[in-house]
Amino acid sequence: MATESVAGKRVIVLFDDSRCIHSRHCTLDRPDVFVPGVEGQWIHPDNATAEEIAEIAHNCPSGAISYQTRDDSPGEAAPLVNVARVLENGPLALRAAITIDGQPAGFRLTLCRCGASRNKPFCDTSHAGAGFTASGEPATVESAPLAQRDGPLEIHPIPNGPLRIKGNLEVISGTGRTVNRMTEAWLCRCGHSGNKPFCDGTHKKVGFRSDQ
CATH class of the missing domain: 3.30.70.20 (Alpha-Beta Plaits)
Incomplete structure (x- = not known):
């Protein structure tokens, strides 16, 4: 549509x-x-x-x-802090000035992390039917505050693999707790990582496939 x-x-x-x-x-x-x-x-x-x-x-x-x-008033602006919120049994909700493989993708999106979406890399709520379970409260990883918290965020879905994210990013839990801070991340999208929301290479073992 x-x-x-x-x-x-x-x-x-x-x-x-x-x-x-x-x-x-x-x-x-x-x-x-x-x-x-x-x-x-x-x-x-x-x-x-x-x-x-x-x-x-x-x-x-x-x-x-x-x-x-429809006038000279400003439209939506990029957030002051780039975040990826880990949703309980659901997708990753990102807020940033986002590009996907170099194409502008707006300031807000939800990315599949269950592996079942028919609209990868976006979530299409297939996690509900697939019975995907994954905590929205992953363990905290010790990390230093970022020198800059905003800026462009580049997303590159690796074919048959994870999401590679480049740019300033704070991964937060569903309740807003800081999980990790980084300038490059590899996030699981096969649904099987033992270190969700981060990739641990399990996509190779389970034969994860994606068109994008």
């Missing part, structure tokens, strides 16, 4: 169905803007202010919802 674009008087709302993980922040927080279970038009930007639309988008962990302003 192509990205859906709905223009309001003050802001344009963009919705990318291929990245949606149905976290439901949009339909629960503003059911007057994102109206669930209806035929036809379901996004109504003019039912909220531009600032409220921005808040809805910023709460969307997958980046499925984004927006463009």
Whole structure:
């Protein structure tokens, strides 16, 4: 499905169905803007202010919802701290100025770590059907504070292997505890590492395969 674009008087709302993980922040927080279970038009930007639309988008962990302003006001900015949040039995939720294999990917996305997604490297909620279990509270690794906490974050999905991430990154638990800080990381996406969320080479033993 192509990205859906709905223009309001003050802001344009963009919705990318291929990245949606149905976290439901949009339909629960503003059911007057994102109206669930209806035929036809379901996004109504003019039912909220531009600032409220921005808040809805910023709460969307997958980046499925984004927006463009229709005046000279600034749009979404890169976060001041690049983070990868480890979600319990679920994906990695990243916030940064992200590129994937050199292509801009926005400021928010969720990446599969169960190995079952049909939309790799993105999460498509297949972890639920696959019965994936993995703690959102991995052990803390001693690490020094980064000299810089923001900046571009490059993601390179290794074919049949892990996610290679280059750039300043703080891996945090689901409750916000700092797990590790680094400028390069290899993150598991086969679902079988014994050191989740980090790769330990198990993808080779289990024969993990990926198109990207």
